[in-house]
Amino acid sequence: MTPASLLTIHDLSAGYGAIRALAGVSLDVPPNRIIAVLGANGAGKTTLLRCISGLVRPTAGRMQFLGQDLARIAPEVIVPLGISHVPERRQVFPSLTVLENLKMGAFTRRDASGITEDLERMFAMFPILRPRARQLAGTLSGGEQQMLAIGRGLMARPQLLMLDEPSLGLAPQIVDEIFRVLGVLADSGLTLMLIEQNAAKALAVAHHVYVLQNGRVALSAPAEGLRGTTRVQAVYLGGGRRARAGEA
Amino acid sequence: MLGQQIISGLAVGAVYALVALGFIIIYKATDVVNFAQGEMMMVGTFLCLSLLRFFGGSFLIAVPLTLFAAAVIGITMERFALRPLIGAPLFTIVIITIGLSMVLRSVAGVIWTHDIFPFPAIFSERPMHVFGLVVTPLTLGMVATAGVVMALLYVFFNHTRWGTAMRAASENQTAAILMGISLRRVLTLAWGISAMLAAIAGILVAPMTNVHTNMGLIGIKAFAGAILGGFGSFPGAVAGSLLLGVTENLAAGYLPAGLRDVLPALLILGVLTLRPTGIFGQRVRRRL
Numbered sequence: 001m002t003p004a005s006l007l008t009i010h011d012l013s014a015g016y017g018a019i020r021a022l023a024g025v026s027l028d029v030p031p032n033r034i035i036a037v038l039g040a041n042g043a044g045k046t047t048l049l050r051c052i053s054g055l056v057r058p059t060a061g062r063m064q065f066l067g068q069d070l071a072r073i074a075p076e077v078i079v080p081l082g083i084s085h086v087p088e089r090r091q092v093f094p095s096l097t098v099l100e101n102l103k104m105g106a107f108t109r110r111d112a113s114g115i116t117e118d119l120e121r122m123f124a125m126f127p128i129l130r131p132r133a134r135q136l137a138g139t140l141s142g143g144e145q146q147m148l149a150i151g152r153g154l155m156a157r158p159q160l161l162m163l164d165e166p167s168l169g170l171a172p173q174i175v176d177e178i179f180r181v182l183g184v185l186a187d188s189g190l191t192l193m194l195i196e197q198n199a200a201k202a203l204a205v206a207h208h209v210y211v212l213q214n215g216r217v218a219l220s221a222p223a224e225g226l227r228g229t230t231r232v233q234a235v236y237l238g239g240g241r242r243a244r245a246g247e248a
Numbered sequence: 249m250l251g252q253q254i255i256s257g258l259a260v261g262a263v264y265a266l267v268a269l270g271f272i273i274i275y276k277a278t279d280v281v282n283f284a285q286g287e288m289m290m291v292g293t294f295l296c297l298s299l300l301r302f303f304g305g306s307f308l309i310a311v312p313l314t315l316f317a318a319a320v321i322g323i324t325m326e327r328f329a330l331r332p333l334i335g336a337p338l339f340t341i342v343i344i345t346i347g348l349s350m351v352l353r354s355v356a357g358v359i360w361t362h363d364i365f366p367f368p369a370i371f372s373e374r375p376m377h378v379f380g381l382v383v384t385p386l387t388l389g390m391v392a393t394a395g396v397v398m399a400l401l402y403v404f405f406n407h408t409r410w411g412t413a414m415r416a417a418s419e420n421q422t423a424a425i426l427m428g429i430s431l432r433r434v435l436t437l438a439w440g441i442s443a444m445l446a447a448i449a450g451i452l453v454a455p456m457t458n459v460h461t462n463m464g465l466i467g468i469k470a471f472a473g474a475i476l477g478g479f480g481s482f483p484g485a486v487a488g489s490l491l492l493g494v495t496e497n498l499a500a501g502y503l504p505a506g507l508r509d510v511l512p513a514l515l516i517l518g519v520l521t522l523r524p525t526g527i528f529g530q531r532v533r534r535r536l
Contacts, residue, residue, distance in 0.1 A: 053426055079428030091423040093416045104416050107409065108428035156428070 005064075006031045006160055006191050007052070007083075012061030013215075014051050021047035023215035024061070029160065034182070034192045036206035036223065038199050043212040045195045046088055049162050052193075053085035054078045065160070080108040084158035088165050088195075090149040094138025098129055101137050101148055105155030115155070122151040125181060143174035150181070161185065162193040167201060179205055203227050251381045253501045254494055259387040260456075261493020262394035266449035267470035268477075268485040269401065270442035275480060276418035277438035279338060283345045284325070285446055286467015287352035292318040292447025293454045293463060294360045297367060307370050311451065315444045322443025323436050331435065349464060357461050367454035390452045397448060398486060401441075405482075410437060469496075469512075476516055478529025487527055491515070 007029040014022040022044045029035050039045050050056040052063060054075035063070040065081055084105075092101050102122055106115045123130040126147040132140065137148055146166055153161055166182070167175040175198070183205055186192055196202035203209065203223050211219035267285055274282045295317050299310035329348055333341050371389030375382045405411040410433075417424035417434045425431060449470075450463065457463060470489060477488025492512055499511035519527065 055422065055425060074430070075425045076428040076430045079426070085426045087423060087426060091420055091426075093419045093423065095419060096412065096416060100412055100416075103409075104412060104424075104427045104429070107413060152427075 004031070005029060006066065007193075008062075008064045009048075009052075010062045010064075012048070012051060012058050012063060014047055014056050014058040014061075016056075021215055022051070022058070025212070025215070025217055027210050027217060027220070029191060029193060031159070031191050032186070032189055033207045034186050034194060034205050036194045036196060036202040036209045037212060038196060038202060038209060039212035039218075044215040045212055046164055047215075048212070049085055049164055049193070049195065052078075052162065053083060055085075076108065079156050079158075082157075082159035084153040084156040084161050086149050086153040086161065086163045086166065089168065090142075090145045092137040092140070092145050092148050092152065095136055097134050098137055098140070098148055099133045101152050102155050105152035106157075108156065114157075118155055118157065122154065125154075125184075126151055143170050143177075146170060146174070146178060147181075150178070154185075158190070160191045160193060162195075164195045165197060166194070167196065167198045175201065249501070250498075252383065253497050255381065255383055255391075256387050257494030257497030258490055259390040259493070260453065260497065261473070261490035262391050263449045263453040264466070264470040264473045264493055265486045265489035266394055266397060266445045266452075267467055268474035268489045269398070269482060270445040270449075271467075271471055271474050272480060272482060272485050273414075273438050273445075274442050277414060277434050278330075278341075280330075280341045280345065281471070282442065283342065283467075283471075284349035284352060284464075285442065285470070286464030287349040287356075288318065288322060288325075288443050288464075289446035289450040289467060290459075290461060290463040291321065291352050291356055292443065293367065293450030293459050294356055296447065296451050297365060297454075297459055298360075300368065305368065311370075314447050314451065318443040318447035319440040322439040322446075326435055326439035331432070353461050353464065360459075360461070362461050364458045364460040367451075367459050369455035370451060373455065386455060393448070393452060397445065401482075414438065472512070472516055476519055476526055478526025481526070481528040484526055484528030491527075 005028050009025060009027050012022055012025045013020065025044070025048060027035075037045050037048065047056060051058045052070065054070070054073065054077075058071055061071070065083060068081060070078060093104065096104065099119070102119055103115070106118065109115055123133070128144055129148060129151065132144065137145065140148060150163070150166065153163075163182070166178050170178070179201055182192060182194070186205070194202055194206065203226055206223040209219070209221055209223045209226060210217055267289055270285050270288075271281060274280065274285075292314055296310050296314040299313050300307070303309045325348055329344060330341060333344060369386045371385040373384050373386050375384050378388075405415055413424065413427075413429045414434050414437060416427065417429055417431060421431060424434075449466075453466065454463070457466070469492065473489030473492040474485040475488070476492055477484025477486065492515065495515050496512050499508045503511060523529070
């Protein structure tokens, strides 16, 4: 597709104790693209993101971001390299204000004027957050919290934004709004790595799709060819909506 | 008489409050109650006494050096006694803090002996009349100093990058890590700040209590104050500690000897029966 890769992952394995969550995953994230990572519960999607952001230490394999090896460095070093991870279930800081949450997103940055500019950009991108700037994040609705979580992730000025199920538990109009913003972000040159259960939504915006199955890449294909088919859903996602329990 | 009792109660309560805030800062950063908090106060006070002797009684030199040394001791304790235990069951870690309190007490005994030493007052103890009350500058100074320290803490936690980061980390460690906040740095700050708070409290209260290796028992009172206010809440710790200090002082002034020590205990029992989460305690609420 595009010449150089932003992120390359080669034969990555990781696990929790005896449980092996990733068993030799290789993938490639070119710049200015939306990469969707699909898969059933427990397929290893979240673990993959947690490895990239340094939360989980892989047991084997290589990860390179802009030529830099990621496997052995701490999250506080990975964030300023340009990788931002918007975690599953949003995980905003409930008793910090909306503004404080956004500022925490810029924690590793020291350019005060740039941070002020970016705060303004976030309020322009998510206008609903502006009147709530002084409100505690815990008082926001689920959709507002998701917007805040994305805004917080963007405040690090990442080159790669990783989102773990941004549509989870949200009303359809809000999901539409969030995917609209993700489209705008991609058009502005940001690279996105998107985990989704909502395969149709993810296929609609993504350029390339990886499907994980039992910690392995079961399918790697351009998204175009998969749109409108139910093949991905039926074959790889275990029939879609199942109760979410113990996502690894 | 009543007014004076209340003022001296507030002074002692303010000291409890400083120690209680130390408890809560560490609790919020680590989920651990540091039972060595009182002993950190005792060691800080002894250090200050030695430094005062060395520098000819100058608080201006001794206090900053004491605070620095206290912070170093607190940070060292965290780094070498507690950090290796990250991931261990909370109960184990709490036991370690109790062990640390014993170590601090014995080491202090070896260095300074188990005798009781008078401690010079940083503010004058000569009584003066203020609005018809007889108070000492020491009492007022204790309240004022504690007030200034609390204001500084407020500004730190609400208006600085690292202070906000510490609050963020206490809410959600995973999310804090994803912001690029170093949890090790948060722990270092928590223990350093708590140790300094303990030292300040000791320096303020020591003219009344003297310095001795069992001085750390004040930590138990501060802990009670923090629970009274609702453990985990900063304003609660201050309110609970002040209430406890005043109650204690009133009991000492008006009740027969046998009942004096019971009243504060009854107060805690009463409040926690009516409001199990403490005065300012919040029910644990979580919204997904």
